[in-house]
Amino acid sequence: MLRRSSDTTGPRHVRRPPREVRHAGGMAVKPNKKSSASSVNLRKVAPEGSDSWASSEAVRRSMLGNRGRDTRPELAMRSALHKSGLRFRKNYRPLRGSRGVVDVAFTRRKVAVQLDGCFWHGCPEHGSRPATNRAYWDEKLQRNAERDTRLQRELEDEGWTVLRFWEHEPPLEIVPKVHEALALRSSFRSSA
Numbered sequence: 001m002l003r004r005s006s007d008t009t010g011p012r013h014v015r016r017p018p019r020e021v022r023h024a025g026g027m028a029v030k031p032n033k034k035s036s037a038s039s040v041n042l043r044k045v046a047p048e049g050s051d052s053w054a055s056s057e058a059v060r061r062s063m064l065g066n067r068g069r070d071t072r073p074e075l076a077m078r079s080a081l082h083k084s085g086l087r088f089r090k091n092y093r094p095l096r097g098s099r100g101v102v103d104v105a106f107t108r109r110k111v112a113v114q115l116d117g118c119f120w121h122g123c124p125e126h127g128s129r130p131a132t133n134r135a136y137w138d139e140k141l142q143r144n145a146e147r148d149t150r151l152q153r154e155l156e157d158e159g160w161t162v163l164r165f166w167e168h169e170p171p172l173e174i175v176p177k178v179h180e181a182l183a184l185r186s187s188f189r190s191s192a
């Protein structure tokens, strides 16, 4: 099993975390989890004049179901993968009857790449939880982690290789690892 690169290399970043992570500590509003992004006017739940949390990317993502879609780190990763010559499906649902979404999918070789949000997946560097509504966030992030674990297991049961990266990992460090996993799948296939 391929590991997160951050497990083996340890902290190395002094860069500031993305905006949605920095603002996480100021959280004061519980998003209504039943709301879909399309039916919610974020201004109604955001404090007046707030440029913070409630109107932020993080809450929008919560309403979309926690895994970001087309976030800036995701766009950067996809762009780097594309420039390296790879072609793939994005935001792909690989499992029939499952809502699970793969950020980047190589469908023929069954390699899935998931870019985990630092806040939503509890990155050791940027994953600190808001002090406000602590129990709410603990439960929400726990459910989030369980859902991702379940999806990964389902994918692996179907023969997929699943790579996970943190959104703070530089795309240029992710790219060679994806190539490596694809090469392994190719040789596995041809020798099988």
Ligand SMILES: [Zn+2]
Pocket: 118, 123, 124, 125, 126, 127, 166, 167, 168
């Ligand atoms: Zn991080």
